[in-house]
Amino acid sequence: MVDYINEELIFSLLEKSKKVDESEIKEIINKAKNCKGLSLEEVAKLLYVEGGELLDEIFDAARYVKNKVYGKRVVLFAPLYTSNECTNNCLYCGFRRDNKELHRKTLSLDEIVTEAKAIEAQGHKRILLICGEYPGKTGVKHLTDAMDAVYKCGDIRRINVEAAPMKIEEYRQLKEHGIGTYVIFQETYNRDVYKKMHPVGLKADFDWRITAIDRAFEAGIDDVGVGALLGLYDYRFEVLGLLMHIDAFEKKYGVGPHTISVPRLRPALGWGLDEIPYLVNDDDFRKIVAVYRLAVPYTGIILSTRESPKLRDELLSLGVSQISAGSKTSPGGYAEEEEKADQFEVNDHRTLNQMLETICDNGYIPSFCTACYRRCRTGEAFMEYAKEGEIHEFCQPNAILTFKENLMDYGTDGLRTKGQEIINKALDEIEDVNIRKSTVEKLKEIEGGKRDIYF
Numbered sequence: 522m523v524d525y526i527n528e529e530l531i532f533s534l535l536e537k538s539k540k541v542d543e544s545e546i547k548e549i550i551n552k553a554k555n556c557k558g559l560s561l562e563e564v565a566k567l568l569y570v571e572g573g574e575l576l577d578e579i580f581d582a583a584r585y586v587k588n589k590v591y592g593k594r595v596v597l598f599a600p601l602y603t604s605n606e607c608t609n610n611c612l613y614c615g616f617r618r619d620n621k622e623l624h625r626k627t628l629s630l631d632e633i634v635t636e637a638k639a640i641e642a643q644g645h646k647r648i649l650l651i652c653g654e655y656p657g658k659t660g661v662k663h664l665t666d667a668m669d670a671v672y673k674c675g676d677i678r679r680i681n682v683e684a685a686p687m688k689i690e691e692y693r694q695l696k697e698h699g700i701g702t703y704v705i706f707q708e709t710y711n712r713d714v715y716k717k718m719h720p721v722g723l724k725a726d727f728d729w730r731i732t733a734i735d736r737a738f739e740a741g742i743d744d745v746g747v748g749a750l751l752g753l754y755d756y757r758f759e760v761l762g763l764l765m766h767i768d769a770f771e772k773k774y775g776v777g778p779h780t781i782s783v784p785r786l787r788p789a790l791g792w793g794l795d796e797i798p799y800l801v802n803d804d805d806f807r808k809i810v811a812v813y814r815l816a817v818p819y820t821g822i823i824l825s826t827r828e829s830p831k832l833r834d835e836l837l838s839l840g841v842s843q844i845s846a847g848s849k850t851s852p853g854g855y856a857e858e859e860e861k862a863d864q865f866e867v868n869d870h871r872t873l874n875q876m877l878e879t880i881c882d883n884g885y886i887p888s889f890c891t892a893c894y895r896r897c898r899t900g901e902a903f904m905e906y907a908k909e910g911e912i913h914e915f916c917q918p919n920a921i922l923t924f925k926e927n928l929m930d931y932g933t934d935g936l937r938t939k940g941q942e943i944i945n946k947a948l949d950e951i952e953d954v955n956i957r958k959s960t961v962e963k964l965k966e967i968e969g970g971k972r973d974i975y976f
Contacts, residue, residue, distance in 0.1 A: 523728045525769045526710050530561075531761045538565040546575050550582045553815035556589055561761055561768075564816050568757045568808070576808065583811035583840045586818045592950070594888040594920035595880050596821070596843040597873065598647040598681070599640045602852045603628045603667055607653030609722030611708070612793035613753065613786055616653045618722065620791030626852045627658055630670045637671040639855035643847050643873040644931035646678045646889040646923070649704065652852075654685035654723060661691040665698040672699060678973065679891035681746070685723065686733035692740030701894050702779050703737050704746035705730070709753040710762025714798075718753055731766065738774045744899040746823070747778045752786030752797045756809060764816055779899070780843065781813055782823040787866050803832060807839055814840030826869040833869055834879055846876040874936055877927075881939040886947045888920035889927055892975035914953065918960040919975050921947050925967050926974075 549563045559567075570576050604627035607616040615623060628636065640648055650667060652659040668680050682695060683704040695703065709715050712727055719725045734745055747767065749759040763781070771777040785806060786797050801809070806828075813822055823843040824836055833844065849855050850867060871879070880887045892915065893899060921944050928940045944964075951957040956976070963974045 523731055525731055525766055526712075526762050527765065528711065528762075531758055531765065534562055534565040534761065535568075535757055538562075538569050541566060541569050541575075543575060546570060547578070550578050550815075553582050553818075554585055556586055556818045558818060559816045561764060564764060564812060565757070565761060567812050567815070568760060570808070572804070579808065579811050579815070580839055583814040584838050586814055587838070587840050587842065590818050591821070591842050592917045592920075593885045593947070594842070594890075594916050595837060595885045596647075596888045596890065597645065597846050597876070598649055598843065599643065599645045599845055599848055599873075600649045600651050600683075600825075600850065601633070601636050601640060601671075602651050602850060602854065603633055603636075603663065604652040604655065604659045605852055606655040606658055607722075608655050609653070609724040610720055610793070611722075611724060612718050612720075613750065613789070615789030615791055617791070617793060619793065622791040627652075627655075627663075628852050630666060632853060632856070633667045634670050634674045635856045636853065637677055638675055640847075641675050641677055644877075644889070644927050645847075645873065646676065647681070647701070647891055648677055648679075649681045649683055649845075651683045656723075659684075661687060661694050665694050668695075668698045668700070676973075679894050683746075686730050687736065689736045689740045692737045692742055696741045700742060701891070702744045702746050703742050704748075704780070704782070705733050706748040706750060706782065706784070707731055707763070707766065708750045710749060710759055710766065711754045714754045734766075734770050735773070738770070738776070743774075743776055744779045744894070745776075746780035746782060748782030748784060748823075750784050750786055751801045751806070751809065752799055754799055756799065756801050756805060760809060760812065767817065777817065778820050780821040780823050781817065782825070783810055783813070783841075784825055785827055787827050787868070789866065806832070807836065810836050810841060811839045826867045828868055830869045830871060830879075834883060837880070837883060837885060844876070846871065847873040874931070874933060877932075878936055878939060881936075881943045884943075886917075886920045886943050887924050887927070887940075888916065889923035890916065890919035890975065892919045895975075914956065915976050917947060917951055918956055918963075921960055922963055922967065922974055922976075925964055926972055929967065 553559055605616045606625050606627050608618055610618040671677050679701040681702040682700050715727050749763045767777055785801055821842045822840050824833055824841045825845050826848045877887050928937045966974055
């Protein structure tokens with residue numbers, strides 16, 4: 522048994538934190554503004570803050586830390602589902618083996634390319650490749666063939682992969698074929714709940730899944746994304762479990778996660794649950810996002826289209842730095858809408874351009890940047906910049922450049938007007954005179970027809 526997660530310690534910390542002392546909470550919040558993170562004990566105390574001025578102070582601190590580390594940029598991407606066939610039987614998932622209502626499909630390479638082109642036609646440059654776990658159909662060769670085909674077919678510049686645990690050699694193959702970030706969710710960090718939710722299949726092995734990050738690192742993949750599915754168990758336990766997992770592999774490999782995702786459980790066609798076991802309301806969800814931002818300030822926080830438009834817009838200021846847009850959660854969904862083929866219900870149906878307008882209206886700058894991957898600012902190199910609060914020196918100008926390119930190639934007249942205003946404002950916010958000057962020069966190159974320019 523792998524001992525990354527000390528459940529006894531988590532329960533002890535939560536029990537001790539039920540009585541919140543206001544002065545101590547204020548001290549923790551002030552410490553968080555140093556952008557150096559928080560201990561598990563401190564996080565446990567913040568998680569018991571319920572409403573009022575203290576919670577508002579947590580939110581204010583999250584806004585401060587997010588802007589300090591990442592600036593006002595928001596990275597956009599879209600998922601590409603290559604298969605919904607799966608041999609696991611996760612009770613919360615529409616792809617589960619026993620779901621007889623789902624239309625099963627695994628895309629051919631030609632169909633995958635068609636999907637990638639449809640995503641690119643929206644204006645995206647970064648995708649997240651996702652599939653169910655079906656040995657013999659959706660193994661590493663399925664993924665690497667898909668990556669090769671997508672990279673060759675157009676101008677998708679970075680492919681991140683969310684896939685089941687693999688062997689070290691298989692992770693090496695993903696690395697060789699140009700993976701960006703490897704994403705895997707433990708789903709729940711409570712062993713008993715995990716066993717109940719994953720009764721059969723390869724995914725039933727808690728230890729094999731929680732050590733997937735180790736094998737990815739050992740294979741040379743130094744850019745990883747993690748998360749817990751909120752709603753399977755007490756969210757306070759899950760937040761501490763995830764942070765305990767992060768602390769373990771950061772100490773072991775010297776690298777923390779590039780991203781933390783915050784998926785909140787939603788009903789799915791043919792799922793095996795009668796209700797969401799531990800419903801997370803909107804107020805608690807806001808708190809979770811803010812606390813993650815304070816606890817792991819260097820990490821990007823990803824929000825999917827599971828959430829409502831209003832809540833997604835609000836969470837941009839509380840710590841979220843990456844969002845999906847114009848998403849489909851079924852294989853082939855971009856090219857031709859598939860009925861009864863989705864993994865979960867999408868709640869935000871806005872197009873990418875509509876999302877871009879909203880981001881601009883809220884004072885943020887959209888980003889399609891993939892520069893860190895190609896400038897080798899991953900792993901320890903990324904952590905060095907992010908932990909010192911210096912990553913925004915690259916993020917801001919690269920957001921400007923990629924958004925300008927998007928506006929010219931895909932933007933409507935109204936979006937171009939709003940976008941240019943945001944670009945001008947973002948330029949003024951670049952403190953380094955030389956970088957600002959160089960950004961202006963690169964913008965002129967983009968206006969002249971040059972593409973894919975970055976720092």
